[in-house]
Amino acid sequence: xxxxxxxxxxxxxxxxxxxxxxxxxxxxxxxxxxxxxxxxxxxxxxxxxxxxxxxxxxxxxxxxxxxxxxxxxxxxxxxxxxxxxxxxxxxxxxxxxxxxxxxxxxxxxxxxxxxxxxxxxxxxxxxxxxxxxxxx
Numbered sequence: 835x836x837x838x839x840x841x842x843x844x845x846x847x848x849x850x851x852x853x854x855x856x857x858x859x860x861x862x863x864x865x866x867x868x869x870x871x872x873x874x875x876x877x878x879x880x881x882x883x884x885x886x887x888x889x890x891x892x893x894x895x896x897x898x899x900x901x902x903x904x905x906x907x908x909x910x911x912x913x914x915x916x917x918x919x920x921x922x923x924x925x926x927x928x929x930x931x932x933x934x935x936x937x938x939x940x941x942x943x944x945x946x947x948x949x950x951x952x953x954x955x956x957x958x959x960x961x962x963x964x965x966x967x968x969x970x
Contacts, residue, residue, distance in 0.1 A: 878891060
């Protein structure tokens with residue numbers, strides 16, 4: 835929990851605010867599968883600045899590196915090596931890239947599964963109120 839919360843604070847709030855970079859994922863406007871996958875995977879290196887333009891994702895990289903280093907304060911001694919820190923750093927970046935891929939393709943998968951859902955389930959879902967922020 836300390837790993838996740840420290841990353842959220844340092845990367846998602848502190849550095850994003852100081853560097854004027856958007857900490858959230860913006861879906862691709864590309865149509866092809868590989869183009870969308872490439873876009874999603876590269877968001878660990880490229881983000882949207884407050885100006886709306888694409889820029890190098892300093893908040894992601896510096897935030898992840900800072901938190902990976904900070905973890906040495908409470909990780910066991912064998913994990914407090916340069917290699918251990920770099921391992922945590924690359925794992926966190928890989929995790930974020932995977933998360934961006936899921937953010938990109940989850941709406942498509944939901945539509946696909948919804949299209950093939952049994953009629954009984956569709957009728958039950960129609961009765962469940964959905965808040966406006968979750969409507970497509």
